[in-house]
Amino acid sequence: MSHLRYSVKRLLQAIPVLLGITSITFFLINAMPGSPVEVMLGPTATEEMITEASARYGFDQPLYVRYYKYILAVLGGDLGQSIHYGVPVTEKILERLPVTILLLVSSFTFAISVAIPLGIVSARRRNQPIDHGSRVVSLIGVSTPNFWIGLLLIIVFGYHLQVLPSNGLVMPFTPISEVGGADSRLDVLVETGRSLIMPTIALGTLQMAAISRIERSSMLEVLGRDYISLARAFGVKESVITRKHAFRNAQLPVVTIIGLQLTSALGGAVLTETVFNINGMGRLIIQAIRTQDYALIMGTTLFFGFMFVVGTLLTDLTYAYLDPRVTYEGEQ
């Protein structure tokens, strides 16, 4: 089966998954105590006001009717209207999405580019000081919550050293006039880089730590195999063995963990965006939950579910690229 056919099939399989996510989220948020109308109107709202507003937003209809209407709307590409913002949910997601994507890409780039060399070096220098150091760094990275790393970075580099901005994220396409002190696009890009450093480290450290440990153990396993011993016996240089014979074969578990880390990174983005005051999807979700904005909660959850499905699919396809022996549906 070609990769394309496989991809299409996997995307089709994602439909029941997304339907499941939609259904579970819909019924769970409706089971929550309180109502978005009461939050919107405030504590002094009278019964009449609540009834009138409930009718206006359709909350007076039976749950199954609302569910049916919602599913139909979603199938038509309409994620509904945010009560809190008074705009379509899709508009709000599209507004915030580029910010979170930039943050995720940046943090994964950081995590992978640090973790893979660190894992390889640790494997090659097993039980030597550099391996111990790497282990300590990884343990700290795995066990420290990313918001805490963020706060520490702010205190050190923002408060005391005052070398990095701690607030917001300058997007690369922000108009030059809106970025303080910027005279050219290059200046804007420099500001983008500066504003990304701390959130990237805060969000990417967990990924970096997890990937580096997997990289290390996977490399150790591959380096201990017979064909590597044979290569050594033939006098092949250690650097060549690592680069040409071991590295690619050791990446399958790493790809798996990178795919899975996407979910935790999306969760981490919520906290990172809050700490650094970045207007991405994470803060949008927080706001949606605080205000019980049903449509926005549904829309963002559905979108995150979709992102996860795509992430898993990409992981599977990367498998096939890395190891041609990986089969799809029994075909070689």
Place this chain on the structure above:
Amino acid sequence: MPDSSWQENRRKFLQAAGAAGIVGFAGCTGGDGTDTPTGAATDTDGMTERERTGGTLNFAQTSSPVELDPVNNNGGNYSIMLKNLVYSPVLGYDRNTNLVPILAEEVPTLDGNEFTLNLDPDARFHNGDQVTAEDVKYTFEATVEEGTSYSANFSVVDTIEVENDTTAHFTLTEPYVPILHAIAHQVVPKSVREEDTDAFGIDTFVGSGPFKVTEFEENDHVTMEGWDDYWGNGQPYLDEVTFTPINEPTNRVTQLQTGEQDVINRIPPQFWQTIQDMNDADVVSGPSLSYQFAAFNQNEGECAKRDVRLAIDHCVDLDQTIEQYIKPGGGRMYSPLPASVANAWDMPLDEWKNSWSEKDIDRAQELFEQAGVPDDWTCNIIVSSTEKRRQAAVSIANGIKEAGYDAQVQYLDFATMLDRFDSGDASQVNIYLLGWSRAPEPDRFMYELLHMDGAFQGQYYDNERFNELLEEARVTTEREQRREMYIEAINLFVEDRVHLPLYYTSVSMGVKNYVKDLKPHPVTTYNPYLFGDRNNKHADTEGSNVWIDR
């Protein structure tokens, strides 16, 4: 859009005035109108208007406004704070929480269930149009027609008759003295808002306040410029103010330290010292109109018994709790009335202060036994997710446990809290902790919160005399009579331990020293008090006009 030629002319005038040594107008040179504000308010003797004029103030809020339309109330206080700078209200509050006219010529006098409102004929919107009685009528009626959360404030208004451009006659469905506080509300231009209701407050901002919105990007920033053509007395010194929402307090404090923000709002207690240790900044603070309380569910369950409520009062050392967890961000309360309201009404605060019990576990145990509380009783305490309230809830629970009973504290999100606090179901709630902030008028802190028909009551304190007093007080126009009624009602409240009044929260801001004349206002949403009392020409109160001395 700003009129640049006008601005240029004003600059030239101010430069000339400065050169001639004209000193800033009265009301801008310090002084202190609040009870106990502390901090960086700086005397500015010797500075000319020219020297004070100009500059951009960067202000960090904790959350972003959602919209800036006074008819709506999305975004809560974070929106209202900004609306108060852009839209003038009919009436406002001075620093002593007295009602003062802003768009009105004078504070109207209630005659039974009627009153006449006279507007200042000079009042203008940013687009140059006169603020008319039709605009006032439209604004108040729109809140009701559009079903916004402000509609409850105006539900008692039967008709508003526009007599001419500057006069409107209000008829109420019943006599209701606090209506004057309801009309302390900002006015929108009918013609502009009606043109595109959805865009108003999001893309279109036409008010009559001293600042004009030039940019609004939700969750990013709001930029305002001082309105040089302000119709009241004087104009703001500040050229521009930028509001940035920064939710995380560490981040806010860092931004103050680096100078990216000149003022940051809401300082958590743990950061006060950090700011005070900065060489170039200080904390400015003062009490706000807030009332944080622990209410007893008297509908059913053990807390319906007065002895149990008295016992719980004996279980906890509130002074210590507040010293440990609330100060310097607030202080102890002894009645539902904030100190500024109580002082303005000359209430017997000392008497109420002495009526609450000292911690005495032995006495608490006696009272519990006397009330016949079973040994296996568990007190259910619910609290929303505010850190200070949580600490207070834990202190109360610990006290009850010390007396030999179990107590569970449940942390709920605000929506769940709203759903549960007034259930009256003792299996879900015996005590709930909430906060309340309203206009500086006793009715606003008493009726909705404590009367059996109050919209925010959940304690079910069904005392006939108490309810009667609150009903009578809101229809009695004679202030002294009202005062006596409230004193009697609060005496009953204290005797019966309807609530445990806990603490007020402070208005607190971290302020760079070069920001001058910024003082806290007890009405939380009046802060930052950049152009105090709007320097309005009718009120005989001290104003303020914040400026930057770089």
